[in-house]
């Protein structure tokens with residue numbers, strides 16, 4: 328039995344197979360409409376979500392399966408003090424596969440160690456968000472036609488942004504990727520990620536000025552400042568609008584630079600940018616559904 332805790336749990340070759348499967352699902356929806364007949368997905372979300380939870384549920388329903396679960400810790404027995412380990416033992420009796428989001432880093436890993444069904448990390452604290460990375464990679468592969476040979480800028484909250492950590496880890500395995508980390512000093516990419524890049528001789532730079540950096544990028548990955556991970560509101564208020572991507576800034580970008588964002592967006596991308604054909608953050612949402620369908624089939628070892 329396999330779980331998905333982090334993007335590196337799948338080899339590059341396995342990811343290619345997963346993305347090929349997602350492509351096939353997108354092109355041949357009817358072929359997969361009953362692939363999960365009789366199967367149940369549990370979504371155990373201890374933290375708020377729109378895209379991840381609903382795309383998992385939509386993915387399982389589109390495969391002919393059914394879904395159950397909870398959307399907040401308050402509506403589960405976690406509110407009475409039940410542990411994640413006991414919860415997954417219970418969920419294992421009711422479902423065939425589980426997607427879990429938790430504010431504590433490592434909680435889905437604890438669940439996986441006690442589970443009788445595959446567990447998918449749907450985001451754990453400021454740590455990892457592997458299925459967002461699958462979404463991001465499929466989007467880039469589809470729209471750019473490759474997962475190598477580009478310069479990618481990550482902009483915003485690189486300290487707490489789990490989608491950033493997971494995507495950097497995933498991209499480290501592809502050839503000729505250059506990273507540009509754009510953040511205020513307080514929200515720099517964690518030192519352990521910098522050390523990993525240095526150890527592998529992968530080029531990266533850290534800058535503060537988005538406008539100065541944007542013209543060199545093939546991809547710009549914007550992120551929101553993660554209010555829920557701040558220790559005090561004052562720091563959040565000071566940093567929340569540090570970056571706002573506007574039409575004026577987009578004029579300095581290459582004509583084929585793509586703007587990605589895991590969403591939700593707060594203020595960091597002006598809505599005036601949404602109509603720019605380079606803004607693909609709502610396309611990402613659609614790819615997220617297909618790649619989660621492929622992931623469910625892969626972890627349940629269902630071949631169509």
Ligand code: CP
Nearest residue numbers: 376377378379589590
């Ligand atoms: N990208 C993402 O994780 O969005 P949600 O928090 O809405 O699930």
